[in-house]
Amino acid sequence: MAKKLVAVTACAAGIAHTYMAAEAIEKAAKELGYEVKVETDGAIGAENKLTDEDIENADLVVVAADIKIDPIRFTGKRLFVTDSNDAINDGKAVIEKAEKEATVFGKKGGKVGKIQIGSNKEKTTFFTHVMSGISYMLPMVIAAGLILTIANLYAFQKDDLGRIVKWGFDTSTPMGMLMSNLFQVGQVGFKLMIPLFAGFVANSIADKPAIAPAMIGAYISNDPELLHAKAGGGFIAAMLVAFIVGYFVLLLKKIKWPKILQPIVPIMIIPFIATLFISLMVFYVIGKPIAGGMDGLYSWLNWINANSASAPIILGAVIGAMIGFDLGGPVNKTALIFGTAIFTDTMTKYGIQHANFVPGTAAQAAISVAPLGVWLASIIWKNKFSKDEKAAASAALGMGLVGVTEGAIPFVASDPLRMIIANVSGSAVAGGLVAATGCKFYGGIGSPLGTFIGYIEQPIPFVTWILCVSAGICVTALIIGMTRSTAVIEAAKSVDE
Amino acid sequence: MEKEIFNQTNIFFDNESQTQDEAFQSIAKFVSYNGYSTSENDFYEGLKNREKESTTGFKDGIAIPHSNDDSVVKPGLFLVKFSNAIEWDSLDKKPITVAFVLSIPKNGSTEHLKLLSKIARKLMDENFRQTILENEDKVVLATTVDEI
Numbered sequence: 093m094a095k096k097l098v099a100v101t102a103c104a105a106g107i108a109h110t111y112m113a114a115e116a117i118e119k120a121a122k123e124l125g126y127e128v129k130v131e132t133d134g135a136i137g138a139e140n141k142l143t144d145e146d147i148e149n150a151d152l153v154v155v156a157a158d159i160k161i162d163p164i165r166f167t168g169k170r171l172f173v174t175d176s177n178d179a180i181n182d183g184k185a186v187i188e189k190a191e192k193e194a195t196v197f198g199k200k201g202g203k204v205g206k207i208q209i210g211s212n213k214e215k216t217t218f219f220t221h222v223m224s225g226i227s228y229m230l231p232m233v234i235a236a237g238l239i240l241t242i243a244n245l246y247a248f249q250k251d252d253l254g255r256i257v258k259w260g261f262d263t264s265t266p267m268g269m270l271m272s273n274l275f276q277v278g279q280v281g282f283k284l285m286i287p288l289f290a291g292f293v294a295n296s297i298a299d300k301p302a303i304a305p306a307m308i309g310a311y312i313s314n315d316p317e318l319l320h321a322k323a324g325g326g327f328i329a330a331m332l333v334a335f336i337v338g339y340f341v342l343l344l345k346k347i348k349w350p351k352i353l354q355p356i357v358p359i360m361i362i363p364f365i366a367t368l369f370i371s372l373m374v375f376y377v378i379g380k381p382i383a384g385g386m387d388g389l390y391s392w393l394n395w396i397n398a399n400s401a402s403a404p405i406i407l408g409a410v411i412g413a414m415i416g417f418d419l420g421g422p423v424n425k426t427a428l429i430f431g432t433a434i435f436t437d438t439m440t441k442y443g444i445q446h447a448n449f450v451p452g453t454a455a456q457a458a459i460s461v462a463p464l465g466v467w468l469a470s471i472i473w474k475n476k477f478s479k480d481e482k483a484a485a486s487a488a489l490g491m492g493l494v495g496v497t498e499g500a501i502p503f504v505a506s507d508p509l510r511m512i513i514a515n516v517s518g519s520a521v522a523g524g525l526v527a528a529t530g531c532k533f534y535g536g537i538g539s540p541l542g543t544f545i546g547y548i549e550q551p552i553p554f555v556t557w558i559l560c561v562s563a564g565i566c567v568t569a570l571i572i573g574m575t576r577s578t579a580v581i582e583a584a585k586s587v588d589e
Numbered sequence: 590m591e592k593e594i595f596n597q598t599n600i601f602f603d604n605e606s607q608t609q610d611e612a613f614q615s616i617a618k619f620v621s622y623n624g625y626s627t628s629e630n631d632f633y634e635g636l637k638n639r640e641k642e643s644t645t646g647f648k649d650g651i652a653i654p655h656s657n658d659d660s661v662v663k664p665g666l667f668l669v670k671f672s673n674a675i676e677w678d679s680l681d682k683k684p685i686t687v688a689f690v691l692s693i694p695k696n697g698s699t700e701h702l703k704l705l706s707k708i709a710r711k712l713m714d715e716n717f718r719q720t721i722l723e724n725e726d727k728v729v730l731a732t733t734v735d736e737i
Contacts, residue, residue, distance in 0.1 A: 104642055105657050107693050107702060108709040112647070115713035135657075135693070136702045158643060177643055180713075181680040478700075585700050 097126040097187065098142050098150040101176060102157035106135030109176040113156045113183075120183030126152075133161065153197075154179075154190050163197055170194040219506065219583035225293030225334065226502045229285050230480060234487040236281020237499055243275035244494040248536055248545050255547035256536050282420075282498055286327060287311040289505065290334040297338025298345065301362040305341070309333040309370035313378055321383035322429060326421025327501050329378055331508070337370050382422050389414070389426045397434065397451070404450045405528040411451045412458035412523020412564070416515035419462055419497045419504060431455040453533035453548075454523035456495070457561050460539035461522050462515040463492030463499035465568025473573040478584040495538030503572075507580045514571035522564025529556050540565075594704055595666040597731040599623065604672045612675050613637060616654065616690050620667060625692040631660035632692070646679025649718050653709065655691035664701040665692040666708055668721070668730060687721055711737050 099117045103109035114130040121128035131142045144165075147153070153171045155161050156179035163171060172190035179186045246267075249258040261272035290310030294302035310333045314324035325332075344362045353361060393410070400406040414427035431452035439447035470477045470485035477485065481503070488499030504511040526533075529551055536546010543550075543557040550556040601619050606612040617626070617633035626632040635656025639645065646652045667690040674684035689712065691705050711717050720733050 105639065105655055105691075105693055107657075107691055107705045108645070108653050108655055109643075111706040111709040112653075112713055115710045119713065132706075134702070134706055135697070136699045136706070175643065177680060180647065582699060585698065 094125060094127040095151045096149050097121045097128045097152045098146050099130045099154040099156060100133060100161055101130060102133040102159050102161055103176045104158055110134040113176040113179040116179045116183035117154060120187050124187055152190055152194060166197045169197055171197040219579055221293050221296040222506055223583045224296035225289045226506055228292040229289040230484050230502055232281050232285045232288060233502055234484060236278045237487050237491040237496060239274050240278025240496055241490045241494045243271045243278060246271040255534060256545055286314045286330045290330040293334035294338040298341035301358045302337050302341040304363045305366035305370050306334050306337040308367050309337055309374050312371060313374045319379040319382060322386050323422040323425035325378060325382050326418050327505055328418050328421055331505060333370060336373060337366055340369060341366050386422050386426045390430060393430045405524045407450050408454035408527020409520040409524030411454040413516045413520040415455050415458035416462050416519025417512060419501050428455050449532040450527050453531050454527050456533045456538035456542060457522040457526040458519035459495045459497050460492040461519040461564040461568055462497055463488035464565045465518050465572060466500045466503045467492060468565055468569035469572035476576045476581050481584055493539050493541055506584060510575045514568045517571055518564040518568025521567045522561050525560035525563055529560060531557055591704060594664050594701060595734055597727055599667045600727050600730055601669045603669055606671055606675060607673050609675055609677055616669060620692055625663055625665040626660040627662055628660035631658050632656055644678045646677035646685055647712060648681045650683050650686040651718060652677050652679060652685045652688045654688055655693055657693035657695060661692045661694045664694055664697045664705055668734060707737050
């Protein structure tokens with residue numbers, strides 16, 4: 093087996109010599125037949141960070157730094173300390189010297205170079221894990237979202253009166269069949285992105301053994317049939333699953349397994365136990381509240397509906413807020429189902445003239461607010477979004493315009509608290525305004541475009557609807573732009589490229 | 590390499606400097622003239638202070654002087670070629686004919702600082718060093734750096 097060398101490089105400005113020294117050591121170590129890993133402690137923080145495992149397995153540790161580096165983590169290892177220029181000048185000579193002169197750090201009286209116990213920032217946070225998951229999920233959201241967008245555009249058709257209210261695919265024609273298939277493709281992508289996201293968040297926390305349990309757990313938590321609920325838990329439940337699995341697996345890794353079991357611990361024991369654990373958690377701890385919560389929300393909406401007939405703005409705003417809350421999750425689905433149910437119910441009882449359009453219309457007005465709000469914010473505050481996020485925001489624009497709300501999910505997942513406040517506020521504004529102005533949504537796209545591709549009765553044709561929805565979008569964008577934190581921006585940019 | 594950090598106008602031929610101090614002066618003038626530092630004098634002091642800590646001279650006549658003083662307003666990379674070889678106390682004791690200058694803002698974004706660190710890594714590549722040393726044409730030099 094190849095000898096293992098780990099190194100840390102650092103310099104004053106943290107831009108130039110840190111990296112030159114790293115490059116020099118990497119090259120020289122490979123030439124000398126080492127397996128090598130070099131951590132760079134530069135101005136942008138530690139990169140390629142040495143894990144406890146790396147250090148434990150290393151035969152030799154080299155620190156090439158002009159500033160103080162905390163050596164405490166190298167206790168018990170053979171350590172050689174030099175400055176960056178030495179390594180840059182002749183990496184090979186430094187390693188050869190280290191082989192001869194390195195001393196075990198922490199041995200009595202063993203003092204090494206000018207290093208000192210000092211700062212050593214641990215930079216993994218909640219955001220690091222979530223951003224890692226998002227970076228894997230983004231391509232899928234975008235690909236699936238765009239395909240769904242194309243299919244959705246095709247799905248709206250005129251009824252006998254020439255109003256665009258019918259939604260569906262005429263599968264008897266080749267084109268209709270194709271679009272119907274594409275729609276399914278998009279749906280598959282949206283279904284897969286949830287476990288994919290959870291899997292890689294868990295991977296970021298606890299490495300490979302956590303991927304399988306997190307993916308399986310998140311899939312179950314998002315599947316209405318498996319949960320025996322009217323909707324799956326969406327991305328919020330998936331995040332919960334990912335973090336539970338991540339830390340549970342970390343815990344399992346700490347256990348001192350018997351020697352004979354050790355080789356199969358990461359590939360069999362941990363995934364098996366963690367999958368069993370999370371599945372039961374999802375069924376009995378996460379799933380039940382989702383189903384129960386949806387029923388509770390539904391009765392609450394009924395109560396509001398019955399008690400706010402004179403002020404439709406209240407019901408409209410509540411429905412809007414729910415749509416923006418979890419973007420396709422259980423709260424969102426409850427609001428959608430309620431809107432359709434109330435409409436169908438009142439229409440069969442009192443006829444179309446007296447049907448209750450409020451919740452259904454508010455839901456449709458709110459659907460596009462989150463993705464379009466995110467897009468608008470990314471246009472106004474360019475510097476507050478990473479390159480990947482800007483690409484995702486353009487895709488969110490496409491999705492938002494055809495009423496696919498999921499385009500905003502990556503952004504919410506990366507910064508749940510602030511983003512949910514922004515989306516809920518904007519969506520409530522849009523829902524409340526269309527209810528207050530008495531818009532009636534008969535059918536079509538749930539976005540500003542619905543006024544053209546769809547049929548909406550409104551006080552001022554075309555204009556009222558667009559203004560109401562746009563007001564919501566602006567509110568969301570404004571809150572996002574004003575509250576976006578540097579921690580989130582940094583984390584997002586660090587996974588770029 | 591991003592245009593804001595490096596473009597052809599960041600290449601400069603210094604035909605006058607004979608000493609390291611003169612080189613620092615002309616570098617500081619050039620960097621602040623190009624709008625990367627708000628104070629020629631502060632940047633000059635920054636270069637000198639950095640040099641005091643340890644040499645920025647490298648091998649094969651290349652140095653990588655840099656400053657992160659408060660006058661730096663944006664991250665930048667500058668390629669300076671000297672017609673007089675300059676004493677620099679470099680690692681192989683050869684005088685310097687090429688300087689890669691970095692302006693490093695105190696609050697630079699991670700993205701940009703990463704780009705600057707890439708050039709440092711690239712300097713360890715001998716082919717890259719040869720191309721920079723052997724060419725005098727701005728377009729060739731700019732393309733070579735742009736490929737980083």
